[in-house]
Amino acid sequence: MIRFDQVTKRYADGTTAVDDLSFEVAEGELVTLVGPSGCGKTTTMMMVNRLIEPTSGRIFVEGEDIATVDPVKLRRRIGYVIQQVGLFPHRTILDNTATVPALIGWKKARARARAAELLDMVGLDPSTYGDRYPEQLSGGQRQRVGVARALAADPPVLLMDEPFGAVDPVVREQLQDEFLRMQAAVRKTVLLVTHDIEEAVRLGDRIAVYGQGRIEQFDTPGAVLGTPATPYVAEFVGADRGLKRLSVTRIEPDDLEQPAVAGLDESAARAADRMRESGARWAVVLDAEGDLHGWVGLDEAALAGRDGRVVDLAHRMNAWVPVGAPLKQAFGVMLQHDAGWVAVLDGSRFLGVLTPAKLHEALRRSVDADAQGVGRDEVTFDSVADA
Numbered sequence: 001m002i003r004f005d006q007v008t009k010r011y012a013d014g015t016t017a018v019d020d021l022s023f024e025v026a027e028g029e030l031v032t033l034v035g036p037s038g039c040g041k042t043t044t045m046m047m048v049n050r051l052i053e054p055t056s057g058r059i060f061v062e063g064e065d066i067a068t069v070d071p072v073k074l075r076r077r078i079g080y081v082i083q084q085v086g087l088f089p090h091r092t093i094l095d096n097t098a099t100v101p102a103l104i105g106w107k108k109a110r111a112r113a114r115a116a117e118l119l120d121m122v123g124l125d126p127s128t129y130g131d132r133y134p135e136q137l138s139g140g141q142r143q144r145v146g147v148a149r150a151l152a153a154d155p156p157v158l159l160m161d162e163p164f165g166a167v168d169p170v171v172r173e174q175l176q177d178e179f180l181r182m183q184a185a186v187r188k189t190v191l192l193v194t195h196d197i198e199e200a201v202r203l204g205d206r207i208a209v210y211g212q213g214r215i216e217q218f219d220t221p222g223a224v225l226g227t228p229a230t231p232y233v234a235e236f237v238g239a240d241r242g243l244k245r246l247s248v249t250r251i252e253p254d255d256l257e258q259p260a261v262a263g264l265d266e267s268a269a270r271a272a273d274r275m276r277e278s279g280a281r282w283a284v285v286l287d288a289e290g291d292l293h294g295w296v297g298l299d300e301a302a303l304a305g306r307d308g309r310v311v312d313l314a315h316r317m318n319a320w321v322p323v324g325a326p327l328k329q330a331f332g333v334m335l336q337h338d339a340g341w342v343a344v345l346d347g348s349r350f351l352g353v354l355t356p357a358k359l360h361e362a363l364r365r366s367v368d369a370d371a372q373g374v375g376r377d378e379v380t381f382d383s384v385a386d387a
């Protein structure tokens with residue numbers, strides 16, 4: 001969808017900002033360009049909408065060599081979001097958002113209806129905010145308008161230069177989440193520049209880590225964090241990359257432990273027998289529908305006598321995460337409930353539990369899988385837990 005073919009940009013003063021760059025962004029993919037200040041990220045991005053022309057090499061958008069496309073026409077197919085947002089101060093939010101559709105000749109009513117729809121999509125109620133002026137919005141709201149405006153003419157490609165850079169960390173995270181939700185629905189081909197590795201990891205399907213004018217590694221967030229290609233990348237992603245990796249590694253059914261399970265309606269004696277059989281000290285308690293209720297300990301079930309029932313002994317426990325959630329979320333829930341495990345559910349169906357040992361194993365398995373270029377289920381290793 002966007003393809004760089006041996007692209008070099010040398011400025012008039014001799015600075016080589018981008019050096020023989022080749023990479024491709026697939027349709028519907030979000031690629032983040034990350035690196036320190038001055039490494040050539042913005043230059044790379046601005047060559048895509050021809051605000052900067054390459055010194056050599058070619059760039060293709062939707063299969064077309066952009067050197068042959070009229071820059072004005074090209075830019076209509078490419079949404080552009082920048083940190084300073086650049087809203088027109090004397091136009092309302094609705095009119096600002098409708099800028100591009102109006103420019104390309106849409107009827108006013110249609111352009112405004114589309115603008116209202118997009119404001120809604122970025123979380124700004126058009127009836128509240130549509131008639132305001134930019135100075136009457138917060139920084140975070142203005143950035144949302146920037147995103148809405150870039151999407152207004154429904155371009156297939158979106159370029160975003162530090163789009164969430166000018167707001168505080170809390171708002172920033174909120175905007176990132178909203179943007180990810182929106183991107184899941186609209187599936188634009190996105191090139192996003194950031195100097196923040198956390199943002200790159202959170203947002204990118206793949207990340208291009210820049211050294212000086214060159215890409216040092218181009219891979220998934222998990223691979224960049226798990227197996228940095230060079231010492232430079234390792235240094236750039238930081239010593240806590242293991243922790244960062246928790247947030248991009250998702251829980252798979254194979255990661256789970258199958259604990260003893262007791263039914264809420266069961267007798268305590270039967271539940272205790274089952275726990276003894278499997279050498280368990282406790283069992284997960286499920287209700288008649290198979291939904292998570294909590295847990296019951298072996299000792300209390302054994303002590304309850306012949307008439308004891310699980311329902312009277314079970315402790316409520318609500319520590320669960322959906323399958324596919326990041327490991328970090330599971331770890332967070334474990335800490336929040338001060339628990340040694342969390343249940344993993346598919347909808348309301350109980351799949352198994354994650355324990356700290358299993359969590360660690362899942363993380364190691366995913367690092368090895370990336371290093372070997374295979375699926376996580378194909379990786380085997382001895383773990384302390386098996387000893």
Ligand SMILES: Nc1ncnc2c1ncn2[C@@H]1O[C@H](COP(=O)(O)OP(=O)(O)OP(=O)(O)O)[C@@H](O)[C@H]1O
Nearest residue numbers: 011013015017036037038039040041042043044195
């Ligand atoms: N018009 C210009 N003339 C000369 N050199 C330039 C020009 N624009 C950028 N540069 C240089 O090219 C290099 C890459 O700049 P670029 O703006 O692409 O970096 P960046 O990675 O986006 O940095 P930042 O994160 O600070 O925005 C830098 O060394 C910069 O000083």
